[in-house]
Amino acid sequence: MSSHPPLEIVLRAxxxxxxxxxxxxSSMELELCLGYSRExxxxxxxxxxxxxxxDVLDLFAQERLQQCPSELLDDFAGQVTMEHGYTGELYYCYFPYRFGELLxxxxxHGLCSSSFTLGDREEARERLIGSYPHVAHFHEEPHPILVQAMRHLxxxxxxxxxPxxxxxxxFQRSVWQTMLLIPQGGCISYQRIGQALxxxxxxxxxxxxxxxxxxxPFIPCHRVLPKEHTIGFYHWGTGLKATLLAPELL
Structure with a gap:
């Protein structure tokens, strides 16, 4: 049995x-390039x-991804506040998640940011502060909205x-709102988002x-694929995209 955590091995694979x-x-290719045994x-x-x-690797074959439902939901029932900028208070916390720690x-008014720390909390915090240059006060505390967010995950x-x-x-908000309409287990293309807009x-x-x-992963950008029905790129890396998508396709 490997001394490395299972999630680390899966993410690498x-x-x-x-x-x-x-x-x-193939499993043999993974054994050779990663140095883990098949067991x-x-x-x-x-x-x-x-x-x-x-079983998990097979999910990402082109013919399997092509079979994923590609329709959008008719409506998003959740509460959404939208604006171009924000200058008020912001509350943040680090939370464990089955696919990696989140900040x-x-x-x-509602959850505004979710990012994977990738093992570096300080860098994740600096990214957060840099994303909201006009916020005067950042409070590290478990606001009820943050707790509800983790319960949802x-x-x-x-x-x-x-919320x-x-x-x-x-334009960004329009795209993000459209991604909220992608159902679990479904995958749509960038072109399909363009058609919807x-x-x-x-x-x-x-x-x-x-x-x-x-x-x-609250707004499921991991469900957006190239029109060729391949896994495509992801801000947090292809491995994490596939890791998030796999349980929805199994």
């Missing part, structure tokens, strides 16, 4: 997915997903999404807005 590849790596890899995937490695932040089918506060340009030619700008999503 899924990080070997080619963002534009039509076939996932160690299977144990890690079983610990994280309760499924063997081959969550909220205003009194733990029990997404029974615990409602907390959200989307702070960005009008009446901007079918704005694929590049939509990709930039998706990459700037401040609320992953």
């Amino acid at each position: 899924l990080g070997e997915l080619d963002p534009r590849g039509v076939h996932p790596p 160690e890899l299977d144990e890690a995937f079983q610990a994280v997903y309760d499924h063997p490695m081959e 969550l932040a909220t205003t009194p 733990a029990e997404p089918t029974t615990e409602p999404l907390p 959200l506060h989307l702070i960005g340009t009008l 009446g901007l079918p030619q704005a694929t590049q700008a939509i990709g930039t807005a998706v990459g700037a999503n401040p609320l992953a």
